[in-house]
Amino acid sequence: MSQAFRFPRDLFPRVLEQRPTRRALLASAALAAVLAPFAARGAQEVEIEEFDASGKSRGVKRVARIVKTDAEWRAQLSPIAYDVTRREGTERAFTGAYFDKHDNGLYRCVCCDTALFDSATKYESGTGWPSYFAPISKANVVETADTSFGMRRVAVSCRRCDAHLGHVFTDGPKPTGLRYCMNSAALTFAPRAAA
Numbered sequence: 379m380s381q382a383f384r385f386p387r388d389l390f391p392r393v394l395e396q397r398p399t400r401r402a403l404l405a406s407a408a409l410a411a412v413l414a415p416f417a418a419r420g421a422q423e424v425e426i427e428e429f430d431a432s433g434k435s436r437g438v439k440r441v442a443r444i445v446k447t448d449a450e451w452r453a454q455l456s457p458i459a460y461d462v463t464r465r466e467g468t469e470r471a472f473t474g475a476y477f478d479k480h481d482n483g484l485y486r487c488v489c490c491d492t493a494l495f496d497s498a499t500k501y502e503s504g505t506g507w508p509s510y511f512a513p514i515s516k517a518n519v520v521e522t523a524d525t526s527f528g529m530r531r532v533a534v535s536c537r538r539c540d541a542h543l544g545h546v547f548t549d550g551p552k553p554t555g556l557r558y559c560m561n562s563a564a565l566t567f568a569p570r571a572a573a
Contacts, residue, residue: 424537427515429493431571433484438517444490444539451489459488462563463541466526466533471506474562478502483569484514485560490539492518494565495558503550503557508565510558511550521546534558 424443428436446454451464461467471477476485485495485508495510503509513519517537524533524545534543543564550557 425517426492426538427517429484429514431568432573433496433570434573441538458563462561463489466542469561469563474507476508476562476565476567477506479567481569483567485565485567487536487539487541488564488566489541490536492536492538494518494536501551505559507544507559508562511554511556513558
């Protein structure tokens, strides 16, 4: 496992020993911004739970985080998938490919192919977006506070590539009481293979 970048204290001993001035604080902030990519090297890997085509877990694995330029994402994705996953957009209700799909299989990230949802947890929410009461593995998604548009919601993204998927709400069915309301444009569907 790689270690986080540590700034050598002896590189600028005079700056580190003096009482910080406004100029020194601004210079430190600029230096921190320049060094941030190096400091983040320890975060270039993530742990996700991998699943085979039948939906069987192959265990939690440490894998490379997927990072691409904006141009690379635009070249890979459709315009709606790009808007949803990279710009946190939302497709219009009842327009996505999977809102009323009931086939048996797995839903994977359109950006990196990480398994995100199993059709066994999909249900008809009446919202016009595919809804699930649980992700295939909590290890594969990240939930963060979203206060955009004057609302308090919880955004859901793919752990491996940071693709925005949708939001999770607390009005879902049992057993979890959760509704993972996802955008079809953020997902691909793979029919379940025989075990």
